[in-house]
Amino acid sequence: MAFNSSRFRSMKRSIRRLQNAQQQPMSRPFAETDPLEQSSESEQIITVHLEQNSSEHMPSKTLASPSFNKADVTMQQLIKSGREGMLYKAKMTHGTIRGHTMFTCKIYKDAAKHEQVQTEVSIMRNLTTHLNLLQLVDWDITDVPYMLIMENAEYGSLRTFLRLNKERLCKDAELQHLFTIALYHIAQALDHLHSKMKPIPFRWYPPEYFKHDFYEFKGDVWAFGIVIWEMQTFGTVPYPDLKTSEEVVRYICAGHKIRDPEECRPEMLQMMRDCWQEPYIMRPSFLDIVKVLEKILENDRDYVNIESCPFIVAVESEDRD
Template sequence: MVRVLPSLHQSVRQHGHTSKLPGTQLPARMPSMQDLSLVDVLKIGQHGCFYIAKVTRGHCKGYRLVTCKLTMKTMPQKILQSEIKIMKKLGYHRNVVQLLEWNVLEEPYILIMEHVGRHNLKSFLQSNRSQLSGCRELQSKLTSAGYFISLGMEHIASRKIVHRDLAARNILVGRFPQECKIAEFSMAVDISVSGAKKQMRGSRNSCIPFRWYPPEYFTDGIYDLQGDVWAFGILLWELHSLGTSPYPGFETAKEVVINICSGYKMAAPLMCRREMYEVMEFCWTSRSEERPVFSDIARYLEDVVENDADYVKIEDCFEPNVPLGCSPPWSQSIPCQEETYMRDWMVRVNCPRGDAPRVGGSLTSLL
């Protein structure tokens, strides 16, 4: 049962003051659980539970249906303070969940965000697996979903924020594939502030999503912006395997970590298009400085999405009961040459007229 929080005025009457997190400005009116009716569970996370909730009293910046995060009683105030500051800094982006209001008077703390949908990406893929498997446009839809998530991550990285928990379970889904929004910033770090490097170095005793973490974290305890790129590659694998947990062949954390540090890479999911698996492979480059940046990933995926919209296989235009042999000879697919897709794209975009490729975290450094 959810504990009901007092309103701001009740707290003032009882204690003679309002408590708040240091450095966190309170909204004009603090929302309480009395203002909300919890409708359904979206996800249960390491640092809190996400719910769909109705605003039953007052208003929440025009929203009647919202996403509500109730944090665990063990959540340190410092972590919650950081999460609020980071979400406020991110502002609005169509592929990042927007923070509306919050209550930091007492436990359980409440974060109220915009309503997106009734699923996180992992549960959406798993519950709709049979329907998605039969969709003729599945690969295009999965590519589009990856593109929109990359746009959100490009925005987050541009604000000097490292997410550190990028996974399908932390993507909220409305209309698929275009409405995929990145959520859960309880582990995020703002690397533009002083002392951020210490936060980026992991503690051996901290609880981390090890299946999404890069090898440099396990060897050197470092997780920076390029660590999010590695995690994005894992997320793409989750997406194209329709919600399968990463490294399905390994049962224990020790097996996963040893294989990651030894250079093991997961094989392409069944029916995954070659362009997308190449993106995964680039994200999983062992040397972090040689991984692509999110701006390059977003530009490449944008080209793939536009190409899907501009071209169609001729056989897809015929009725299913028409034999494929009745199609004109020019409708037959032509085998693709090797070394195309991402490599050729980067050469065309970044190396016009024989110019030298860009370096410093760009995809071209891998060519």
């Protein structure tokens, strides 16, 4: 696998098409709990079987009938735990779900409102296919626990991927180039979706939310700056010296910014600072960010061969049927 000028031109054509495409609304993102409160069980292999549940939460109307039975879904590994529910790496014990044996399964907590879940399903069904989005495969929201089936997230969450590869990843020019490519695609997807990611944890919230109870898409730009910081620090929890949400809120409202990561390339450091500008109207749009990343990629060497970097470790996968 290699990144060269022809692939870069292809990316540029892709973003031009996205700029001319009609904007699509984004589904509510999966909100994680405070990372400091999470246990290490997200990296443990677990197996859970669900039984079909006849619940009082029967909706009056569903979007479609599921093509699978919940009892045939086996949860093999917890990817992420959040306020709304859990994301698992899962598989079918019998047959497939629309051709998928391995997939990502989102299970909502019993307290989740059916209307909210139904809205999320409707939005995900209408999203156009994108390289950086897990596509919705099937769902069962006829009774609790509500369940969404998405494409297999082979490498797990970004934080888990970075932590597993921390010792092997060398902070050289090729690695920074690959990080830039990853950020380019993330920004590209966010510009495509024009998202409003309100249910994100406090460590990703912008100061205007705490001060004025105000959130709009420039708040997503602030959060994107935090994502850059996470990638540059190999999955370190933002504001690692602050243990509680209250400390984080006070720190942000006082005008403090997260400390600069070590050995960060200047272009990425400047982009982080731009994403955290106040007032929020001073922050760039995702279209602006994509243009800057395009320029960085263009200025980098025209050819980066990553076949010489066989050190990337995926989340351990089970045998496929």
